[in-house]
Amino acid sequence: MEKIIGKIESINKGPNYCNTTILLEDKKHLNIKLELGQDVLIQMGKIFQFEIESFLREEVTQYKAISIKPIDEVGIDSDRMAELVQAFYEHAPLKISEIKKGIESFLKKISNPVLKAVTEEVYKKYINQFYLHPAATKFHHAYFGGLSYHTYSMLKMIDPMVDIYPFLNRDLLYAATILHDVSKVDEMTGVDGEYTKEGQLLGHIVMGALEIDKAAVKLGLAESEEVMLLKHLMISHHGMLNFGSPKKPQTGEALLLWYIDSIDSKFTELGVALNSIEPGEFTQSINVLDKMRFYKPNLKNDKE
Amino acid sequence: MEKIIGKIESINKGPNYCNTTILLEDKKHLNIKLELGQDVLIQMGKIFQFEIESFLREEVTQYKAISIKPIDEVGIDSDRMAELVQAFYEHAPLKISEIKKGIESFLKKISNPVLKAVTEEVYKKYINQFYLHPAATKFHHAYFGGLSYHTYSMLKMIDPMVDIYPFLNRDLLYAATILHDVSKVDEMTGVDGEYTKEGQLLGHIVMGALEIDKAAVKLGLAESEEVMLLKHLMISHHGMLNFGSPKKPQTGEALLLWYIDSIDSKFTELGVALNSIEPGEFTQSINVLDKMRFYKPNLKNDKE
Amino acid sequence: MEKIIGKIESINKGPNYCNTTILLEDKKHLNIKLELGQDVLIQMGKIFQFEIESFLREEVTQYKAISIKPIDEVGIDSDRMAELVQAFYEHAPLKISEIKKGIESFLKKISNPVLKAVTEEVYKKYINQFYLHPAATKFHHAYFGGLSYHTYSMLKMIDPMVDIYPFLNRDLLYAATILHDVSKVDEMTGVDGEYTKEGQLLGHIVMGALEIDKAAVKLGLAESEEVMLLKHLMISHHGMLNFGSPKKPQTGEALLLWYIDSIDSKFTELGVALNSIEPGEFTQSINVLDKMRFYKPNLKNDKE
Amino acid sequence: MEKIIGKIESINKGPNYCNTTILLEDKKHLNIKLELGQDVLIQMGKIFQFEIESFLREEVTQYKAISIKPIDEVGIDSDRMAELVQAFYEHAPLKISEIKKGIESFLKKISNPVLKAVTEEVYKKYINQFYLHPAATKFHHAYFGGLSYHTYSMLKMIDPMVDIYPFLNRDLLYAATILHDVSKVDEMTGVDGEYTKEGQLLGHIVMGALEIDKAAVKLGLAESEEVMLLKHLMISHHGMLNFGSPKKPQTGEALLLWYIDSIDSKFTELGVALNSIEPGEFTQSINVLDKMRFYKPNLKNDKE
Amino acid sequence: MEKIIGKIESINKGPNYCNTTILLEDKKHLNIKLELGQDVLIQMGKIFQFEIESFLREEVTQYKAISIKPIDEVGIDSDRMAELVQAFYEHAPLKISEIKKGIESFLKKISNPVLKAVTEEVYKKYINQFYLHPAATKFHHAYFGGLSYHTYSMLKMIDPMVDIYPFLNRDLLYAATILHDVSKVDEMTGVDGEYTKEGQLLGHIVMGALEIDKAAVKLGLAESEEVMLLKHLMISHHGMLNFGSPKKPQTGEALLLWYIDSIDSKFTELGVALNSIEPGEFTQSINVLDKMRFYKPNLKNDKE
């Protein structure tokens, strides 16, 4: 008897038989016989842990399921969950463990104690879902880990920009970038996701400001300049009223946060689209880029 | 020796004399002699309490100041303060005590316990400033009591509307109307007012949502449907993204709140403008009404 | 031989038979045999009066048509016609006779003799079609009686509003509200309706102004202030140039007319949409509400 | 004793003398002595008829006023009035008599009897004011005769256009062009003009449609296709809803009317602006041309 | 053996037979037997020259292909090509030879030597494609010869306009009109056409300016006022920034060029649409006319 984890790829059922084919982490497939009625325990496209037993039929080794559990009832930790998600689904181009390491290195670089404390408090609350969640329903980064990968790419733009415009505050930018989309975890229900009721009626911008405030009240830091600035960056990060920000950016850091959010959401999508065509061709029209089609130049790049 | 309250109307000062003329509640004026140097204690247009002593000079009774205190250091209650403000400044067309009675009668009518508790909690925090504050800097209701008078007029529209459209929830409308502009108290600094730093960077819409949330957390009601709805009505009450609402109204109550807010802000201003001209004439252009000029019909009204 | 009225629900025809099934006012169905060729006299979904005769075939009572008349050639009065329309088609939530009684009570309340005379003159001309016509082709109130029901709901908002803003003229509001959409009768051809040529090229706003003018000329009142104001309210009742009003509202009454027209068109649609879902759900996107989806709160209302 | 007509250029008055200098049609000036008190009968910049008498003072011939009448109380006909207006004020580049002859030649070319009758009926009503009125308050053609000059320039574009696009109806274009701005006569009060109450609340577009309808009712032609089309061209001639047309052009003739109205209003202003600068220079910014500055090419034209 | 030219209308092919039916210039059809494999030489809807030989089968004369050549490899001149294109495809309402004669008559009328030289230089380069190319992919004039027909119609409007507004320079208008769309030849690939890479990334407006400049450099006229003006008219002929002009019209000629381009593109489409319906009807919605439907008046025109 053996425990085995896989994603359901097909369910086959007749009047007197029932079996499923699952995808394993090593990309192999396995067919498992089920008792009649066990098929209601599984669902296409989801991950399950099976206890299986092998047996011989007509000189061929076959397997039957002893027990079946959805993966989130098995009790694995979030790192292992991240591994499984990346094994079975479309996912960010980096390993989630590397994204996490990268983001946390910026979190550690925050030297302002108020910004650090509040950012950590909110980050801790969302940490698990944050690394598995997609960034958006239909548009940019809509895959597992998309939310955190997007955040990490944005963080990488901060230092070069502050080097050119040194009047900007690095800590405030690190903190606000880490938190800016964190409430998307509650706004949408995941990759095949829909807006939640709260997401639809309040939105991640207001929900994010409420989270920052709640953490600050808890830590006794609610009246600080830092927290007010962090809330301002949160609510203004869509840049314009008609993109859902109730205030436009009114500090340099708020303005830059909008720019790097906007740049990363567009260029990541553009990269994906260009990747699927040949030089000299135009992409399909791209939603986040004003439905424009983009041309892939017929030039060699450095690395090519 | 006598205590007397008045608004400073002039300060007269020479090398060796100093006096002030003040306006009393009964619209009379009084001249008070000051010691040299006492003039730094007073300020044009503000209300002070004077201890005065009378004396005769050249057979005329005159008065000199024994002590001088700004009115907000005297220790009067908020009802008395409201009386003084209405006596000395441009103010709402109703007595503040009547506005207060009116608003509180709606507060009492809220039967849903969650809505009632949260509304009262926020209301109590702002009660004093709320009745003295103007509703806006430049546009509608910019006088003492303007904020509460505007709120009261809106409340009066709710019952007739719910009678015609009975699917609307009365309690939610009472609660949200009472609270919708309450954070203007922190957004602006009063009649001669400017935006505060927080007002400029966050705005009364987001500040109001944060206040509701804070009260709900304190009362243990943060996860209720009612509080989510109240926050939705708060953030959507400007109706459109480019008027500063991060979400558009998405419940019937939210939509009506926007309508009655919009109607009252426009019709109150219009009433003031029409009041200052004759039938058959056009008003000056009115800011809140798209800078249009309005015509005052040459017709008799019921009451005329 | 008996006269019977019904709506055609099916027409069945073979090489040597022909019959129709009709819906009766009591919601029962009746099958009537037709002579070959009589089927060209009837039309699916329309109301007809049949003279029928019963006969026995294989021991079953059957009916055959002696004569057939379209209902509008039978010579019934408009009250009876309204009853029939309400019996057979989707219709306003109130009986047309009640809507009519309600609207005429407001017409009677107009005390200004010029406004009363002109309003009655136009009203009389359109009275019959007015109570059967829908208010719009695709959007709000698109059912029999929709036009008059919409007008009645708007009239109910006038008194509460004038009570709060007493500078408004009640008579002008009653008159303009009764007439504001009256030319939709000529603009569109009914429920399954299309724009008429005149409706497409002139529109009910201009057609309405022409009707008022024609009535005023006939009554010798064309030069009065009242008629000019009524024409202004008519042409400005869409509120904004790009909604088809050649002038924006420039009197308080014109502004209110726009608001109550806009409120009723939106809230009636919203009520219908909310009625078809459960609390806690979102409606489908609603055309007249900017294609937004609305949430039905999970709260109890007074009446529930 | 002699009658003399002039425009008042100055009024000089002391404790015991009073005289006026007037401009005569031959551009000479004349000083006339007035009785004390007679100065209230005259007004700067207006035209008056004086009866004068000469007398000798210190061997110089001088004149005194026997009687004074405003020109419009003298009883001259409209042709003579047009001459005077062109003599004394800024005016159209053509003689009003020529403009009139030109416009009436197009009126005569209308062969459709309905269009001809209705156009003549409205034209007759406005004929006098039409030839003296400016076309606009601030923008294009704001001088005496501007309205008719603008109409005449537009008429000249019709034939070439119909030659290229022969599906257009010439008669409808002549008729609608002649009438399109006729109600400006009632919309504004003349050159130093302001909007009238009716002009402000209804506008020349709606007023024009009402005039056409009134004429058609009077002539028993109200139900004709021609009158409906004429009303459509009238109300759509501003081309777009947000320029005040309640309907957009929906026939070829309506579309062309908008184009030639728009072209003439812009090119006439442009011609005036270019006329005041040298080749190689830019004009001041021009209101009707989106506040753009225009360049005068350094090229020779045919006629130069 | 005979040479014959036709458009392929069908290709029929079995295991052991192959033939094609072609359309001839006289609208007759001809069936030609092909060798197995010859069918790869032809293409549906294109024009070919066949050498054919007749033979008798079952007493019927039949034809077989000896050789097959695409028409553009046959070596015919551009006039003959134009004839063929007009014979076989949807085409402009005038013969291409007449359009050409018309356009060249305007080219000859240019008296300014710089404008004439540059215009001829560019014109010569594009002359052949220019007369066969459609004016647009989806919208106006999308048929063979559409580009040149559109240009010719515009040219016809210039003289009447300059007669009314004589400050405009005739030569500049002739030159710019002839050249304004010439680069559409390189922007799109013909009637069934798509944008070329250059067309998509640069557009005919910029490409046209580059062509003018190149010709002027070659002729040593690059620094002249005329060439700068011609480039300005080229880049501003879409009239507004958001229609793709990097500068708005800033000379009278540039403004007129925009107007006549806009008028011809709309009225030509309108004429086509009205032509396909009866008086008293509305057209389908027309793309270049804001998707409006247009009404065809029930009036007689001159020529009818």
Add this chain to the structure above:
Amino acid sequence: MEKIIGKIESINKGPNYCNTTILLEDKKHLNIKLELGQDVLIQMGKIFQFEIESFLREEVTQYKAISIKPIDEVGIDSDRMAELVQAFYEHAPLKISEIKKGIESFLKKISNPVLKAVTEEVYKKYINQFYLHPAATKFHHAYFGGLSYHTYSMLKMIDPMVDIYPFLNRDLLYAATILHDVSKVDEMTGVDGEYTKEGQLLGHIVMGALEIDKAAVKLGLAESEEVMLLKHLMISHHGMLNFGSPKKPQTGEALLLWYIDSIDSKFTELGVALNSIEPGEFTQSINVLDKMRFYKPNLKNDKE
């Protein structure tokens, strides 16, 4: 006798004397006596070279001018001119020699030979004016060297961005950034500058594309993919049609060029504005930032 260079700070002139005070490179001032009439040779605020001679008057050494030359007639090279401009006028925060070294280091990094050749060809033509010209008339970088300083800041953003989005072509970005504003040299006449005729009618975007094309034609590279891409980046670098780009960015490089141009123009202005206020304050409203006022956070930065 000595040659001395200075900027004219005052000119003093009486009936029989004339002298000027000049500012020297070491910030000292010097008064020079002039012959009567020599004052017409100099101009306030401009730089001149004086030959002077000293003499004693009343025991004080004084100086008189022997000859006077405008600095651009003296024959100094462009490096020395840059030094003088930076000494006497408001200028970029870096030495022009450093900006030049920086920009040329990027020019050298271009490895694609076509891009390198064309970029160098255009660069060489503009090199002198490029380093002294301001970037804009009223808005960003309006000081000597502003154009090149802006270009240099943009170049510094390219490498970090390409590191994050490696599908972008570095060479194309270097080349297009160096050239993107080069035609501003011909579009405007310098710091106190106005638009030139060509600048007004064509604009630096089109002028830039023409320059690239001219250089490419000269080098025989006009048909290359690189040159087409470079022209596309040039014409699309304002990002949107209504900012004057006739095409929107349609390659990743074009999109990034727009972003870094936009970022640098905004953040440089913001830095200047924040520099002039204290932490905790708001700036004046800033033109290039939508006329918003920005808040300077009350936080310590790294370097402080």
